[in-house]
Amino acid sequence: MEEEQEYLFKIVVIGDSAVGKSNLLSRFARDEFDHNSKATIGVEFQTQVVEIDGKEIKAQVWDTAGQERFRAVTSAYYRGAVGALIVYDISRSTTFENIKRWLDELNTHCDTTVARMLVGNKCDLENIRDVSVEDGKNLAEEEGLFFIETSALDSTNVKTAFEIVIREIYKNLS
Ligand code: GDP
Ligand code: MG
Numbered sequence: 001m002e003e004e005q006e007y008l009f010k011i012v013v014i015g016d017s018a019v020g021k022s023n024l025l026s027r028f029a030r031d032e033f034d035h036n037s038k039a040t041i042g043v044e045f046q047t048q049v050v051e052i053d054g055k056e057i058k059a060q061v062w063d064t065a066g067q068e069r070f071r072a073v074t075s076a077y078y079r080g081a082v083g084a085l086i087v088y089d090i091s092r093s094t095t096f097e098n099i100k101r102w103l104d105e106l107n108t109h110c111d112t113t114v115a116r117m118l119v120g121n122k123c124d125l126e127n128i129r130d131v132s133v134e135d136g137k138n139l140a141e142e143e144g145l146f147f148i149e150t151s152a153l154d155s156t157n158v159k160t161a162f163e164i165v166i167r168e169i170y171k172n173l174s
Contacts, residue, residue, distance in 0.1 A: 007057040009169050010045075010080050011162070014102050015087035016095040017069045020121040023152035024087065025063050028162050033153055050163060052170050059166055078109035082172075083165040085117050090149065091125040101145070103143060115168040116145045119161055123149040 013021045026032045029046040045062040064082070067073050086102050088095040099118065106114065118140040120131060133149065140147035146164055150157040 005055070007055060007165060007170070008060060009057060009082050010060045010062065011083035011169075012062045012078060012081045012106075013085045013087060013166060014064065014068070014073065014106065015085075015119075016098050017066070019089040019092075020036055020152045021047045021085075022063050023089050024085070024119070024121060024150065024158055024161075025061050027152045027155060027158045029061065029095065031155075032134050043156075048162075050165055050166055052163075055170070057170065059162060059167055061162070073105070075109055078106070081110050082169045083115040083117075084110070085119050085161060085165065086145070087119040087121050088131065089122050090120045090131045090136075091122055091128045094173040096120075096131045096139075099139065111171060115165045115172065116143075117161055117165050118143070118145040118147045120147075120149040122153070123156055124150060124151040124154050135172070 013025060015021055023033055025046060026034060029048045044065065045060050046061045047058050050057050050059055062077060064073055064077065084106055086099060086106065088099055118136060120136045136149065137147055148157050148161045150161050152158060
């Protein structure tokens with residue numbers, strides 16, 4: 001009898017404090033949003049099953065639990081990751097300027113085959129936009145990343161962002 005292959009993909013979510021990492025994860029895994037989320041307590045990762053080409057894939061998505069505030073995201077966090085969402089807040093350009101630092105950190109801990117998505121979150125805040133879509137696209141192109149804008153608040157593109165990364169990881173397997 002043939003064994004069903006088990007697919008388990010570790011995906012890390014990184015980026016500055018308060019860009020919406022924890023809410024992207026809770027929107028993806030539980031379809032929940034938290035308006036006054038403090039530092040995420042305790043939860044290291046959440047697992048969500050996604051179907052790609054008829055295959056069940058478990059996406060194990062890791063959250064920093066606020067460590068990024070102290071620049072202390074550990075190597076254990078990155079260990080074994082095959083995908084990464086690198087997140088900034090479109091209403092705060094400093095979070096976009098720091099993307100390069102997050103990419104450097106990712107590169108020191110993971111090899112270059114990790115599927116990477118640049119995520120401009122909070123696209124619902126169009127009225128106070130501080131980073132243009134063009135700037136996001138250009139950076140992604142320069143760095144060889146996928147690019148998407150999301151809103152964890154109104155759900156725009158959250159599922160899509162994760163699915164593109166998962167699909168890419170799956171594609172790289174075969
Ligand atoms: P983290 O520190 O990166 O994990 O960020 P959080 O998920 O804790 O979110 C930080 C703050 O931004 C919270 O007040 C959230 O309610 C808010 N937030 C997160 N995502 C969005 C979004 O897509 N749109 C808006 N308007 N606010 C968001
Ligand atoms: Mg958080």
